[in-house]
Amino acid sequence: MKHEAYDHPAFQLVERVPGLDLALLKADDLLHWGAENSLWIFPMGTSCCAIEFMAAAASRLDMDRFGTIVRGSPRQCDVMVIAGTITVKMAPRVLKLWEQMPEPKWAIAMGSCAISGDFYRDIYSVVPGVDTFMPVDVYVPGCPPSPDALVDGVRRLQEKIRAARAGTPFVREARPEAATMIRPEIKRLSDPDRDPAITQAQCKAVLNMDKGGRETPRS
Ligand code: SF4
Numbered sequence: 001m002k003h004e005a006y007d008h009p010a011f012q013l014v015e016r017v018p019g020l021d022l023a024l025l026k027a028d029d030l031l032h033w034g035a036e037n038s039l040w041i042f043p044m045g046t047s048c049c050a051i052e053f054m055a056a057a058a059s060r061l062d063m064d065r066f067g068t069i070v071r072g073s074p075r076q077c078d079v080m081v082i083a084g085t086i087t088v089k090m091a092p093r094v095l096k097l098w099e100q101m102p103e104p105k106w107a108i109a110m111g112s113c114a115i116s117g118d119f120y121r122d123i124y125s126v127v128p129g130v131d132t133f134m135p136v137d138v139y140v141p142g143c144p145p146s147p148d149a150l151v152d153g154v155r156r157l158q159e160k161i162r163a164a165r166a167g168t169p170f171v172r173e174a175r176p177e178a179a180t181m182i183r184p185e186i187k188r189l190s191d192p193d194r195d196p197a198i199t200q201a202q203c204k205a206v207l208n209m210d211k212g213g214r215e216t217p218r219s
Pocket residue numbers: 047048049050083084085110111112113114118142143144145
């Protein structure tokens with residue numbers, strides 16, 4: 001029986017062969033299984049969490065066994081894992097890479113820095129959570145999250161994709177509000193009450209920093 005929510009030319013192909021759909025039970029189940037187990041991950045790793053990401057992808061945990069593959073080009077990927085601190089200067093580049101990924105696509109914020117900026121959230125140059133400038137579907141808290149916590153996050157994403165393809169609306173996870181995750185003093189980039197002068201000050205300071213971290217006068 002053809003599934004309402006997931007159309008694919010392979011359905012017609014399979015259904016034309018007498019008895020094959022019976023042999024495969026339901027063709028849509030097979031295609032759902034293939035889709036949810038074929039996630040191509042773009043690792044947006046910037047700091048320590050990226051090391052845990054590498055551990056998840058390495059032989060001991062072998063995240064690939066759940067149907068993922070890590071690729072270096074956003075144009076080949078449908079899942080971005082943001083693993084590490086994102087600075088104000090870096091945010092537009094991350095957004096550009098996100099926009100280069102084809103639809104449908106999903107994002108996982110891995111670690112407290114990606115989720116809230118964590119230790120660095122009130123520093124002028126740090127974005128207090130990547131969901132201030134791009135959508136996030138799954139949050140993996142921790143500093144750092146263990147590699148198996150990331151694998152668990154990928155499995156949660158797969159469950160959401162499976163449910164959505166079966167007709168249930170896709171629901172993004174809520175941003176975790178743990179006691180240790182204090183809301184940043186600086187208004188978030190998406191906050192309409194944020195003073196534009198803060199952004200200007202951030203950009204000015206970041207753009208005019210020399211290699212030693214000292215602000216240099218603009219000529
Ligand atoms: S959450 Fe912790 S481990 Fe991850 S990038 Fe931030 S400081 Fe590093």
